[in-house]
Amino acid sequence: MAAIMVILKQTYVQNGGVKMRFLHTADWHIGKRLHDFDLIEDQKAAYQQMIQIAEEEKVDAIVIAGDLYDRALASEESVQTLNGMLEDLNLKRHWPVLAISGNHDSAIRLETGTPWYQATHFYLHTKLAQAFDPVTIGDTQFFLLPYFEPVDARLYFDRDDIHTVQAAMEAIVAEMQTHFEAGKQHVLVAHFFAAGSSHSDSETKIEVGGLNAVPVDLMACFDYVALGHLHNRDALHEDRVRYSGSPLKFSVSEKDQTKGVWIVDTNPFAIHFRAITPIHDVVELTNNFKTLIDPAFYQDINRNDFIAVTLTDVDVIPNVMQELRQIYPHIIELHRQQALTVDAPTEGVQRRQLAPMTLLTDYFEAVTGHALDDQQQKWAEQSLQKLQHHDTEA
Amino acid sequence: MAAIMVILKQTYVQNGGVKMRFLHTADWHIGKRLHDFDLIEDQKAAYQQMIQIAEEEKVDAIVIAGDLYDRALASEESVQTLNGMLEDLNLKRHWPVLAISGNHDSAIRLETGTPWYQATHFYLHTKLAQAFDPVTIGDTQFFLLPYFEPVDARLYFDRDDIHTVQAAMEAIVAEMQTHFEAGKQHVLVAHFFAAGSSHSDSETKIEVGGLNAVPVDLMACFDYVALGHLHNRDALHEDRVRYSGSPLKFSVSEKDQTKGVWIVDTNPFAIHFRAITPIHDVVELTNNFKTLIDPAFYQDINRNDFIAVTLTDVDVIPNVMQELRQIYPHIIELHRQQALTVDAPTEGVQRRQLAPMTLLTDYFEAVTGHALDDQQQKWAEQSLQKLQHHDTEA
Incomplete structure (x- = not known):
């Protein structure tokens, strides 16, 4: 028998589990190129700023709402880069990490190592079934819903009538609510196209087109919804349902967007944005x-x-x-x-x-x-x- | 702060750390095809037999000497299969696992998750530098040397005169010996072509040809050398320097070979072979x-x-x-x-x-x-x- 001590830097421990502050980011797209240019150094620099912000803001956890990689088959350099960032976040800096796979990720490849990660409070959900096993940190239950297709929900619920993401989400949210613990805050982390948002150039057209929109009111039971998929942090106009946007501009259509991360306080609810300054705008x-x-x-x-x-x-x-x-x-x-x-x-x-x-x-x-x-x-x-x-x- | 208990089934704990029994396997080549035929079900069946053997033999650890995958860019099915096996071995069945990358693996891709694995005594070394940080289990120091090229040793030792695997191994073994703890057994796990062995069809010609041979006497300071690379368990005629061979026949040239695993006792040294019966011979x-x-x-x-x-x-x-x-x-x-x-x-x-x-x-x-x-x-x-x-x- 051997015991491994896990050191975490949550302030909620000191605060008796009554409050929680987390950083909400998404759409890292590690490995992405901007026309002829490799973005890996820009991505590493953005990551370093994010760390700096997380330290300054004394967050208790890092939420990453999907599309960690730019493609299902990431290059060795991309794999090495993302692995290094996740190790830094969780093993070196001792933050709990709450992440999901996005439509650009290969859920199966991203799943590698995940059963071991949980020991140090790194939760990386890649399967629909995992969405119903909330992760509780401090006063908050996090429901980590990876990117999914309607067929996944159809199989999971054994219901032939689920043909759209909206129908799937109705069933998913209902099922999640059965796991709501009274007195806790409830946060959904998801990766899809929520209604009311508009597209930009750098999401893959086919995949976005194939996704039906999820109406925002369907998620009203959550205290906060941390979304990934759209790269514009202003894509929705809701207080508690937000895209973080990508940490970098990934196309000319994003030229006027301010990039960065949300810092979310759960109780009382408060949110503010921290901008990331790119190496190359x-x-x-x-x-x-x-x-x-x-x-x-x-x-x-x-x-x-x-x-x-x-x-x-x-x-x-x-x-x-x-x-x-x-x-x-x-x-x-x-x-x-x-x-x-x-x-x-x-x-x-x-x-x-x-x-x-x-x-x-x-x-x-x-x-x-x-x-x-x-x-x-x-x-x-x-x-x-x-x-x-x-x-x-x- | 959170504590995670790791349950291991080592008998050496009961035996006060004075003996050690491990299973030596290698060259799983998950994802390999035999001409037109997919071998994944054969590989899963061979794995199940290996587990059965390990349980019967009450081994304290599993040693996998490289080439876990058949190719650097493994398919999603291969990734899922190997992930499932490693999770089963280490997290479900609680064996320490001592593994290295082989010439068929992408060291960078295989590295994913490894910093977390060590908490449950799963050591998967993919970099030369890790070879000098022995893993001690019971009475034994395991030196896990991943597949390497002479250039890796040249850089690691900052020595321009290292141009062959033999020269590299001379420096590597000398460096390993400085970490030898007196009174312990010393086991080397490695993946290369050792002198005195003969090739079979199913290793990639170019890679085998590119490897210079490592003379067996160079490894005389070890109590046992668990090798991977050649698929024939009888490739060498040494008591304490052995290839496990692959768990399955991967070419017609291997038709007369008996496939299986070695069960090695450290103190007193003893070794016996346990055969694996394939679904399809x-x-x-x-x-x-x-x-x-x-x-x-x-x-x-x-x-x-x-x-x-x-x-x-x-x-x-x-x-x-x-x-x-x-x-x-x-x-x-x-x-x-x-x-x-x-x-x-x-x-x-x-x-x-x-x-x-x-x-x-x-x-x-x-x-x-x-x-x-x-x-x-x-x-x-x-x-x-x-x-x-x-x-x-x-």
Whole structure:
């Protein structure tokens, strides 16, 4: 026989179990890329800020509402990164961790190790059945509901009439209520699309579309609902049903969102937001080329941010992407505000004087918003040489 | 603060730490396929027998010497299966588990959860550095050395002169000896190619070829060396340096091997083998077609085994694979003992009378050892029809 002592830093122990403060986060999407750019260092930095906030706020637990990984088959680097974060949170910093799998996670892969985790109050639920076994910490019962499909509820309840997430949730909430302990606070942690919210670009369209909405009033029996799935913390307008949003901006459509975590007090209920400052923000720049490459303009801009450029120019600009990237290394999108005037008759003569390679490059950039990469450039040059050779011979 | 009690079933506790009995296994290769056949049910059955043996033998610990998975990126089914086995061994049956990653495992993926596992005496080492932190159970220090490359040792010891596994092992063993506690038994658990052993088909050639051999005498300071990598328990002829072999036959070249586990007593040293009986054995049948399909012959044969057939016939046999599979559903190989006499002049007339489809089928089977599958048959028929149509038109 051996005894292992588990040291936790809950203040509720000192407070006789009458209050509870936790941090609500979700949608870490470890392994996600933003266009061509790896976000792992940004994700690690966001994690470090979250830890800092958790320490400052003296939270009793960390809630992570799904989508820990960006994909079911995470890379080794992603696995190593997430493992390190969870070990740090729970084993090194001694926080209870309450987490669920999201639609981007493989529930089966994420389940690895979970039976051992509970010994140190790390609860990572990946199966619907686990949602009905609440985790009690301090004054609060946490119901950890992993991402699920209607079929999972149909099988679990043995009810053929469950075909939507809404119908499933009616049964799930009813079943959860039978486990409510009087005098406790009841918190639901879940990962789905709740009614009243709007989508952003960086959730996978198919999966979001396949999810029916869960009406917010269905969850009225909970003192707080900690949601994951939508990346905007303002997606709902409810006091006690909230998305934390992702800790980072994962698309240009999220450029105006403030990212961070909620700090939730259970008794009396109180909530406040703590922002996370990214290494690289996601910003949009709309201007003409000449201004964009003018030091007087860009000296005030954080040129290392992830930048979506909208050019107001209507003229052809040779090597536009390469030129811009010399100043703004992390351009993630390049658009034109108006269509390029490539076919304007007044420009015809001028254009005809351009070298074929320049014409091709301009056209490619105008259409795709990207410069040719080295390999594409080589192919293009070879093809043009062949054509030229052909012309000379003929 | 919370305390978690860990219940272990070590007899050494009752025996005052003066003796130790453990089970030595390796090379589970969860997720491996044998030609077209999924082995997961065979692997689960072998596991159940191993448990039975461990219970009967009242072992104090289970040693798994690497290659838990068959591939770095195991399928969800494989992950679920291995997770279930490890949970059963350690959390349900309360055995200490001493395991390492092998060359087929992804050390990084296998590492998931390991910092939590140690609380219940489940040690799964995946990094070279962990090899120098012995696990003491009863009277024995276990040094768990995961599969490694010379470069890992070069970096760990900061020694540019380490270029072979042998050189690495010299440094590793010397370093391990500095951690030897007097009066304890010392067991090394490792996964590599030890000198004096011979290869079988089912290890990946490239990886085995890339490993230099480790001379057995290098490990003389250990009371026992529990090896994984080679699938033959008789690969070495040493009392105290042994491969356990795989729990199942993973190729036809292993057909004559007895599979199972070693039961090792430390003090006084004693060892005995316990065989595992597979659901499907791997066997070779060499005979002529007529005999093979004769009930008088096959009634005494376990027709559900994985069977490698060597036909002694020299004649063309139409649909030979389909015919044989009706009797032997798990044929994994089909060879001819002698070359098919397809080009013998005496047969020319006879062959010319066969339908084109029969000729094609026979040829395909003679060359590949497999019958055409449904799709291939369809393509072949369509092509022949087209040709015939063409001939008629011309």
